[in-house]
Amino acid sequence: MVINEKEAEIVRRIYREYLEGKSYEAIAKGLMRDKIKTVTGGDKWWDSSITLILTNEKYYGALLQQKTVTVDFLTHKRVKNRGHADQYLIEDNHEPIISKEMFDSVQKEKERRAHLKGNIMGDRKKYSSKYALSSKVYCGCCGANFKRRTWNSNNPSKKVVWQCRTYVTQGKDACDAKAVDEVVLQNAFVRVFNRMHGDKESFIQTLKANIKAVLSKRAGHEPLLEIERQIEQLKSDLKGLVNLKLRDQLDEAVYVEENARISNQLNELRQKKSLLEKDNDQKAQIKDRIDEIIQILSLRQDLLEQFDDDIFNALVEKITILSPAHFVFTLKSGLEGSVK
Numbered sequence: 403m404v405i406n407e408k409e410a411e412i413v414r415r416i417y418r419e420y421l422e423g424k425s426y427e428a429i430a431k432g433l434m435r436d437k438i439k440t441v442t443g444g445d446k447w448w449d450s451s452i453t454l455i456l457t458n459e460k461y462y463g464a465l466l467q468q469k470t471v472t473v474d475f476l477t478h479k480r481v482k483n484r485g486h487a488d489q490y491l492i493e494d495n496h497e498p499i500i501s502k503e504m505f506d507s508v509q510k511e512k513e514r515r516a517h518l519k520g521n522i523m524g525d526r527k528k529y530s531s532k533y534a535l536s537s538k539v540y541c542g543c544c545g546a547n548f549k550r551r552t553w554n555s556n557n558p559s560k561k562v563v564w565q566c567r568t569y570v571t572q573g574k575d576a577c578d579a580k581a582v583d584e585v586v587l588q589n590a591f592v593r594v595f596n597r598m599h600g601d602k603e604s605f606i607q608t609l610k611a612n613i614k615a616v617l618s619k620r621a622g623h624e625p626l627l628e629i630e631r632q633i634e635q636l637k638s639d640l641k642g643l644v645n646l647k648l649r650d651q652l653d654e655a656v657y658v659e660e661n662a663r664i665s666n667q668l669n670e671l672r673q674k675k676s677l678l679e680k681d682n683d684q685k686a687q688i689k690d691r692i693d694e695i696i697q698i699l700s701l702r703q704d705l706l707e708q709f710d711d712d713i714f715n716a717l718v719e720k721i722t723i724l725s726p727a728h729f730v731f732t733l734k735s736g737l738e739g740s741v742k
Contacts, residue, residue: 463498588709
């Protein structure tokens with residue numbers, strides 16, 4: 403693992419602060435407060451990035467080989483290693499950044515916190531995917547969101563599915579969308595992520611181009627400064643107008659007319675300023691979302707082997723269900739990908 407001392411110190415700080423009891427969010431806020439750049443050179447640190455750093459065995463000098471295998475030498479197609487070949491964990495493969503004891507302590511602390519969270523919220527495994535998919539699955543037929551339901555809950559054949567809310571409340575005459583197995587949705591996301599990860603250099607370049615395009619459309623600092631200057635001038639004019647009226651140096655009709663004119667101009671400028679600021683805020687949010695995706699792809703060394711709530715929430719804006727086996731994933735960057 404090639405990493406400079408400055409980056410190594412950031413990793414050690416993240417591990418140390420997590421063991422001191424800080425949450426992902428608190429660690430991220432501290433890094434941003436100290437103006438520490440991310441792996442992609444950005445200013446915004448995400449919970450998902452902290453998670454990936456805390457679970458990477460390479461930081462203590464180990465290397466897990468054969469996480470994926472090539473199953474077609476002509477197409478170079480690679481898949482998750484599910485018993486296709488032996489996996490090997492090579493200890494002391496390279497210079498460590500943290501000790502093996504610290505890495506193991508962090509994994510135990512993660513398990514402890516997950517267990518505590520499970521005791522508070524109920525069976526964590528049972529509910530984790532519910533929280534990940536809730537409010538993100540939409541019907542391609544009627545546009546309504548899908549709700550989570552359990553079929554045959556009292557017998558061994560029970561399974562969790564997602565169904566269109568319109569279908570559930572109004573019947574198939576209103577919407578005939580079919581139910582989708584939750585496991586199928588989760589596996590579809592795993593395929594989407596692995597597709598991105600498999601060509602991540604090209605994908606990251608596309609995302610960076612998107613950031614550049616977004617920033618180029620933001621209103622510059624100068625237009626906002628000019629609007630603020632005009633607002634201050636009109637406020638000064640209005641104050642002068644009132645002073646003239648108080649000293650009986652201005653006709654009532656002229657005062658009313660000028661007061662209305664200046665007030666209308668002020669309202670128009672304030673609305674224009676508000677729209678510019680709102681537009682800039684929205685574009686800044688898009689930039690942050692794209693930057694988070696780039697961070698995750700940069701930090702994640704391997705393909706996903708199973709559904710991951712944190713990565714899903716960090717990447718996916720929504721899933722549109724076109725059929726029980728055909729979905730469109732919309733990333734938070736705005737990019738879409740179809741899975742069948």
